[in-house]
Amino acid sequence: MYRFVLRRLGLLIPTLFGISVLVFALMHLVPGDPAAMVGAEADGAVAANVDATAQIEGFRRRYLFDQPLWKQYLHYVGPFSLASDGHEWFGGTGRDPWNGLLVLDLGSEFLRPQVDVGSELLRRLAITLPLTALAILLAYLLSIPLGIYSAVKSGSVFDKSSAAFVFAMYALPTFWIGLLLQWAFGRTGLDWLPTIGLTSPDAAELEGGARLMDRAAHLVLPVACYAVGSLAYLSRQMRVGMIEVLGEDYVRMARAKGLSEYTVVSKHAFRNSLLPLVTLFATVLPALVGGSIVVETVFDIPGMGLYVYESLLRREYNAIMAAVLIGSLTTVAGLLASDVLYAWIDPRIRLSGRRTDG
Amino acid sequence: MADRLGPRRALRFAFVLLMFLYGTAVFAPLLASDLPLTMVASNERAFFRALRTLPIVVEEAEAKLGEGGDSEASVRAVRLRFDELQRGLEGERHLQVEELRQAFEMLVSDPSASGSVAERTAQLRETLGLEGAGLEDSKLVAVRSYPVFASLTPLDAFWMASFFALLFAPFCLPRRAGPWLLGSTLLITLSVGASSSFGRADLLSGLKADMTSGDVRVESALFVPVPFGFAETHLDEGFLPPSWARTEEQARNDSIDVRAGEPALDSLQRHWLGTDALGRDVLSRLLHGGRLSLAVGLLAALIVCVLGVVLGTAAGMFGGWVDLCFLRLVEIVQSFPAFLLILAGVAFIPSGTLHPAITIAIVIGVVGWTEIARLVRAELLRLRELELATAARALGIPPLRIAFRHLLPLALPPVLVAAAFATSGAVLTESAISFLGFGIGPPVPSWGGLIAVERDASVWWLQLFPGLFVFLTVLAFNLLGEGLRGSLRAGSGGASAMGGAE
Numbered sequence: 008m009y010r011f012v013l014r015r016l017g018l019l020i021p022t023l024f025g026i027s028v029l030v031f032a033l034m035h036l037v038p039g040d041p042a043a044m045v046g047a048e049a050d051g052a053v054a055a056n057v058d059a060t061a062q063i064e065g066f067r068r069r070y071l072f073d074q075p076l077w078k079q080y081l082h083y084v085g086p087f088s089l090a091s092d093g094h095e096w097f098g099g100t101g102r103d104p105w106n107g108l109l110v111l112d113l114g115s116e117f118l119r120p121q122v123d124v125g126s127e128l129l130r131r132l133a134i135t136l137p138l139t140a141l142a143i144l145l146a147y148l149l150s151i152p153l154g155i156y157s158a159v160k161s162g163s164v165f166d167k168s169s170a171a172f173v174f175a176m177y178a179l180p181t182f183w184i185g186l187l188l189q190w191a192f193g194r195t196g197l198d199w200l201p202t203i204g205l206t207s208p209d210a211a212e213l214e215g216g217a218r219l220m221d222r223a224a225h226l227v228l229p230v231a232c233y234a235v236g237s238l239a240y241l242s243r244q245m246r247v248g249m250i251e252v253l254g255e256d257y258v259r260m261a262r263a264k265g266l267s268e269y270t271v272v273s274k275h276a277f278r279n280s281l282l283p284l285v286t287l288f289a290t291v292l293p294a295l296v297g298g299s300i301v302v303e304t305v306f307d308i309p310g311m312g313l314y315v316y317e318s319l320l321r322r323e324y325n326a327i328m329a330a331v332l333i334g335s336l337t338t339v340a341g342l343l344a345s346d347v348l349y350a351w352i353d354p355r356i357r358l359s360g361r362r363t364d365g
Numbered sequence: 366m367a368d369r370l371g372p373r374r375a376l377r378f379a380f381v382l383l384m385f386l387y388g389t390a391v392f393a394p395l396l397a398s399d400l401p402l403t404m405v406a407s408n409e410r411a412f413f414r415a416l417r418t419l420p421i422v423v424e425e426a427e428a429k430l431g432e433g434g435d436s437e438a439s440v441r442a443v444r445l446r447f448d449e450l451q452r453g454l455e456g457e458r459h460l461q462v463e464e465l466r467q468a469f470e471m472l473v474s475d476p477s478a479s480g481s482v483a484e485r486t487a488q489l490r491e492t493l494g495l496e497g498a499g500l501e502d503s504k505l506v507a508v509r510s511y512p513v514f515a516s517l518t519p520l521d522a523f524w525m526a527s528f529f530a531l532l533f534a535p536f537c538l539p540r541r542a543g544p545w546l547l548g549s550t551l552l553i554t555l556s557v558g559a560s561s562s563f564g565r566a567d568l569l570s571g572l573k574a575d576m577t578s579g580d581v582r583v584e585s586a587l588f589v590p591v592p593f594g595f596a597e598t599h600l601d602e603g604f605l606p607p608s609w610a611r612t613e614e615q616a617r618n619d620s621i622d623v624r625a626g627e628p629a630l631d632s633l634q635r636h637w638l639g640t641d642a643l644g645r646d647v648l649s650r651l652l653h654g655g656r657l658s659l660a661v662g663l664l665a666a667l668i669v670c671v672l673g674v675v676l677g678t679a680a681g682m683f684g685g686w687v688d689l690c691f692l693r694l695v696e697i698v699q700s701f702p703a704f705l706l707i708l709a710g711v712a713f714i715p716s717g718t719l720h721p722a723i724t725i726a727i728v729i730g731v732v733g734w735t736e737i738a739r740l741v742r743a744e745l746l747r748l749r750e751l752e753l754a755t756a757a758r759a760l761g762i763p764p765l766r767i768a769f770r771h772l773l774p775l776a777l778p779p780v781l782v783a784a785a786f787a788t789s790g791a792v793l794t795e796s797a798i799s800f801l802g803f804g805i806g807p808p809v810p811s812w813g814g815l816i817a818v819e820r821d822a823s824v825w826w827l828q829l830f831p832g833l834f835v836f837l838t839v840l841a842f843n844l845l846g847e848g849l850r851g852s853l854r855a856g857s858g859g860a861s862a863m864g865g866a867e
Contacts, residue, residue, distance in 0.1 A: 182797060
């Protein structure tokens with residue numbers, strides 16, 4: 008088992024290297040450089056033109072845009088800072104020796120240098136992650152029984168109608184679901200739930216219980232909006248997996264023993280049918296990170312998605328690169344976790360090395 | 366899904382839906398336009414403009430002809446004005462112009478006989494009565510014209526023709542070739558044809574305004590079903606709800622001007638689906654928006670397929686370190702959060718370099734090729750062990766030729782299924798990008814962009830209908846994919862080939 012995990016970890020190294028190169032390239036694919044953007048920004052703010060040029064120059068020096076690409080990349084990855092006040096080994100003054108991804112320094116925003124991207128993203132993730140976790144939990148809790156029931160009653164009216172329903176849900180654009188939910192449950196429709204933000208404006212004055220209710224009410228629509236897409240996907244997969252398992256020999260054997268259908272499904276088939284859903288966790292998680300941009304923009308929730316959206320509008324390269332990096336690391340970690348989980352559950356994989364997919 | 370709905374029914378349903386959506390997009394100019402389909406009218410403004418400027422251009426042309434320089438442009442300018450004048454005149458006056466025209470033509474063919482035309486033009490101008498006589502005296506002849514058809518580009522026409530070709534394709538083709546021929550034709554024609562709509566942002570002829578003001582005197586005109594241009598604004602009619610959901614008060618707003626060819630204010634046909642902030646007709650924008658949204662989806666799917674097939678073939682056929690690099694690359698690209706990467710790409714590429722629709726399609730393609738590439742690679746790994754591949758190798762056929770001529774056609778069915786899903790994914794992505802405001806924005810209509818403009822729930826019609834069209838499109842392509850998967854699996858050729866797809 009340890010050897011399996013170690014081997015998978017070893018395979019991660021080239022992937023992580025590739026990710027860092029691509030994220031770095033993303034910034035440099037842009038014609039011109041961010042300095043010009045900052046300069047344009049400064050042009051508007053500062054009247055004297057001299058100031059703007061000086062600012063651009065300072066900016067370029069600070070972020071090493073005047074250096075060769077490989078040096079910029081090394082500076083970006085770290086752990087040594089190659090800037091003029093960087094590590095002494097590389098001709099710096101040694102005032103600020105460490106920099107880059109390896110010391111978890113994601114840089115600061117260009118236009119607001121006092122904002123550290125890393126800690127800002129952490130702060131935002133603290134809002135996004137619980138929301139995402141709730142949505143995933145909800146999707147799993149709904150899709151497992153739905154999938155099992157339609158698999159067991161395969162071909163019934165319930166199966167057919169739920170299949171059509173799920174198929175239609177799968178085609179719904181997330182932002183549209185969000186807008187329709189707002190329309191139906193907000194002030195324009197039933198007026199049941201708040202549609203914007205995470206808390207009411209007067210939330211600070213509320214008592215403990217009331218404040219909790221307020222937060223919960225604000226969460227209902229975004230979580231529902233999140234869950235719809237993955238719900239459709241998961242329940243489909245669950246149904247397929249269950250049908251496959253129900254065709255296995257050991258299920259036929261259990262039936263032949265005269266066990267009740269309930270026992271067959273709940274004791275024999277259920278656990279094995281969950282296997283595919285374990286791997287799906289790895290694909291659902293990053294999809295939700297991407298989805299958070301849309302959902303949080305629609306519902307105006309100050310999480311990571313909204314931060315990414317605002318950064319895109321303001322061209323905050325550091326923030327966007329950091330978000331892309333975090334997103335891909337989540338995926339890699341999710342894949343690793345699901346591989347390990349899979350191997351842990353299914354000994355055949357552990358023994359043969361890797362799962363043999365494409 | 367397919368096993369429950371039945372592949373044939375899924376395909377049929379998808380076909381009908383796609384033909385509907387594709388049809389509305391292709392025929393959008395004939396369904397919604399500020400131009401009339403046909404009209405009998407005399408264009409007084411154009412006539413008198415021609416009359417006013419005729420002496421100037423004639424003089425210029427004469428001077429150029431006398432010098433023996435490049436006179437082609439100015440001669441054409443004169444001819445255009447003669448055309449316009451003759452169109453509005455009949456009887457004796459027509460002959461007068463004709464006479465002058467012939468004199469001018471003689472001058473063109475023999476520049477040495479110079480002199481008289483410019484003078485006679487000035488005389489003609491007086492006899493035709495621009496000075497003083499007014500419009501009543503010189504009543505112009507009304508001519509029949511076809512403004513909508515005249516505004517169509519050749520690509521539009523090609524597109525419309527291809528629609529009918531596709532409509533009847535299922536009945537004319539042999540059974541086996543049907544699905545993929547249909548798919549590829551659809552892809553190519555739509556993505557190529559779509560480019561004709563790219564440049565249309567500023568397409569707003571002044572014709573409707575001229576008809577309303579009386580500059581163009583109309584005897585009879587037949588308008589298209591939705592007589593509103595997609596960029597035509599009615600500033601007094603901002604945020605008007607759909608006609609069937611309007612209150613009495615909203616329907617009777619006297620400050621609104623009813624332009625030529627438009628239905629009355631309290632009519633149901635006035636803005637079926639409401640208007641946006643600037644009073645632009647939502648239905649018209651929806652119909653025209655489909656052109657871009659569908660085109661982006663198909664173009665992106667095309668790029669995804671080409672990239673996926675090429676890279677997957679390379680990995681599958683060459684193996685070794687090519688394959689190793691391929692697998693690493695796939696893993697890296699797949700670990701990126703695709704939507705975020707696409708958004709960043711679209712947002713960072715400066716809008717001046719490419720049309721945003723093409724940028725979006727390219728970025729989606731570059732990020733999304735991994736699925737199909739892996740599929741093609743897996744198929745080729747399996748297929749190249751078959752006897753037909755061994756036989757081809759034994760005959761000395763080079764590997765690339767084996768791959769493209771012998772093996773890829775066998776791998777096509779699962780690729781086609783994946784292509785259908787790639788299209789639906791691309792349509793979804795484009796709408797989300799445009800919704801967030803990084804893609805196609807006003808005045809060019811696209812479904813996502815339509816929703817982005819106004820997110821407030823009180824103007825629900827601006828969100829409901831464009832979203833519905835996105836939903837229907839995605840549904841149609843998903844159904845197409847499911848149907849193809851089912852029918853190809855059932856068919857003899859695809860049975861084994863589908864093994865690698867799942």
